[in-house]
Amino acid sequence: MHVVPLPALADNYIWLLHDDGGQAVVVDPGDAFPVETALKARGLELRAILLTHHHHDHIGGVEALLSRHNVPVYAPRDERIGHATQRVDDGDVVLLDAPEARFDVIAVPGHTITHIAYAGQGVLLCGDTLFSMGCGRLFEGTPSQMLASLDRLAALPGNTLVCCAHEYTAANGRFAQTVEPSNPALITRQQEVSALRAHNRPTLPVALATEQATNPFLRTDCEDVIAWSRRHGIDGDRVARFAALRANKDVFSG
Numbered sequence: 001m002h003v004v005p006l007p008a009l010a011d012n013y014i015w016l017l018h019d020d021g022g023q024a025v026v027v028d029p030g031d032a033f034p035v036e037t038a039l040k041a042r043g044l045e046l047r048a049i050l051l052t053h054h055h056h057d058h059i060g061g062v063e064a065l066l067s068r069h070n071v072p073v074y075a076p077r078d079e080r081i082g083h084a085t086q087r088v089d090d091g092d093v094v095l096l097d098a099p100e101a102r103f104d105v106i107a108v109p110g111h112t113i114t115h116i117a118y119a120g121q122g123v124l125l126c127g128d129t130l131f132s133m134g135c136g137r138l139f140e141g142t143p144s145q146m147l148a149s150l151d152r153l154a155a156l157p158g159n160t161l162v163c164c165a166h167e168y169t170a171a172n173g174r175f176a177q178t179v180e181p182s183n184p185a186l187i188t189r190q191q192e193v194s195a196l197r198a199h200n201r202p203t204l205p206v207a208l209a210t211e212q213a214t215n216p217f218l219r220t221d222c223e224d225v226i227a228w229s230r231r232h233g234i235d236g237d238r239v240a241r242f243a244a245l246r247a248n249k250d251v252f253s254g
């Protein structure tokens with residue numbers, strides 16, 4: 001399976017997955033235009049749309065795509081998402097015959113309450129839940145829900161390619177370095193990210209193992225994060241540390 005990030009809107013990625021036979025799936029098409037352009041340029045046929053959550057920058061292009069392509073739309077059970085043909089929830093499996101693919105649906109409440117992720121074919125399509133070196137803002141869920149969601153994603157195989165829905169990596173890395181300034185994996189990743197962004201190239205997908213080594217929101221049990229929390233007056237459990245990281249990132253401008 002080919003895994004291609006399509007830049008869209010301000011800083012979104014619409015993920016395009018396709019096989020060698022020209023059969024394609026798109027994930028979170030916030031805009032139809034980059035999808036149509038990529039399908040045409042690559043000679044692909046759209047066969048399915050996968051949605052992770054209801055925000056407009058993830059579903060805004062669905063209606064226009066459906067006017068040209070008669071395809072199933074997989075989405076969480078949430079009335080705020082129209083045009084869905086297949087509602088899926090935690091534990092469901094999305095089976096496609098073209099491109100041939102199987103994705104496990106994982107409920108990941110936090111950024112929104114009905115947010116889901118799709119894991120399969122060696123990739124994780126996680127919307128606005130897990131970002132490289134960061135995570136989504138808590139618009140609807142609690143810190144404890146989001147941490148539990150991230151725990152489930154972090155338990156996938158380390159070679160899983162994480163396909164996040166935004167290019168937030170460089171700013172996330174700057175915050176991560178304030179938490180763990182001497183984490184060597186983080187320093188290496190930030191250098192790689194700077195080089196990629198200098199050429200306007202995507203920093204994604206990224207291996208889950210890299211996230212486990214660099215993403216402070218996946219590292220709430222690490223000594224550096226515990227020490228950072230103490231310096232911020234937090235002496236609680238990992239949920240308290242996670243909540244403090246999230247609250248500090250919310251107001252970080254580095």
Ligand code: ZN
Nearest residue numbers: 053055111128
């Ligand atoms: Zn969102």
Ligand code: FE
Nearest residue numbers: 055057128165
């Ligand atoms: Fe988004």
